[in-house]
Amino acid sequence: MYLEHVNLVVSNVDEMLHFYKAAFPHWSIRSEGRGDWHGKPRKWLHFGDDRQYLALSDNGEQPNRNLTGHQVGLAHFAYVTSNIAAVISRLENAGYSIAKPGADNPFRKNVYFIDPAGFEVEFVEYLSDIPCERNNDL
Template identity: 70%
Template sequence: MYLEHVNLVVSDIPKVLTFYQAAFPHWKVRTEGSSEWYGKPRNWLHFGDDYHYIAFSDHGEGKNRDLEGHQVGLAHFAYVTNNIEATISRLKKAGFEIAKDGATEPYRKNVYFIDPAGYEVEFVEYLSDTPEQRNLTT
C-alpha cells in the first residue's frame, strides 16, 4: 500500500503549480478540468507522474491554518529527495525561500518550505539505507 495522491484546496492553481513544478521537474499535468463542488464552480488539476500526484482545486476561500498556531488541520507533508541541495536550489531559483531548517540528524537532511497556498512542505534526503538509522531522532 502507498499514498497515491494528496488533494489540496487552493485559491490560485497557476501560482501553486509554480512551486511544485520547481520541486518536481519530472512531474507533469496529468489531467485537468472544471466541475462543481457542493454548488460552487471550481477548476481542478492533477500534477504528478504515473504513480503519484497532487490534486489541486481552486475553490478555496480564506487563509490556510496558522502554522505557528494550534488549530486542528494539516501541519505539513513530506517528500523524499535524492538530492536536497538540488531541490533547494530549484525552489530558490523559482523565488521560494526556506521557511525553516530541519533538525540536525546524522542520517538525514531536511528542510521546510511554504507553498503559495500556505501549506508547509518538507523535503528529506536520507543518508542511510538502514531503517534504524533513517528513523533515529536525537
C-alpha cells in the same frame, strides 16, 4: 501499498503549479478540468507522475491554518529526494525561501518550504538505509 495523491483546495492553482513544477520538474499535468463543488465552480488538475500526484482545486476560501498554532488540520507533508541540494536550488531560483531548516542529523538532511497556499512541505534526503537511524531524534 503507497500514497497515491493528496487533494488540496487552494485559492490559485497556477501559483501552486509554479512552486511544484520547481520542486518536481519531471512531473506534468496528468488531467484537468472544471467542475462544481456544492454549488461553487472549481478548476481542478492532477499534477504528478505515473505513481503519485497532487490533486489541486481552486476557488478555496479563507487562509490556511496558522502553522504556529494548535488548530486541527494538516501540519505538513513530506517528499523524499535523493538530492536535497538540487530541490533547494530549484525552489530558491523560482523565488521561494526556506521556511525552516531541518534538524542537524547524521542520517538525514531535511528542509521545509511553505507553498503558495500556505501548506508546509518538507523535503528529506536520507543518508542511511537503516530505519532506526533514518527515524531517530538526535
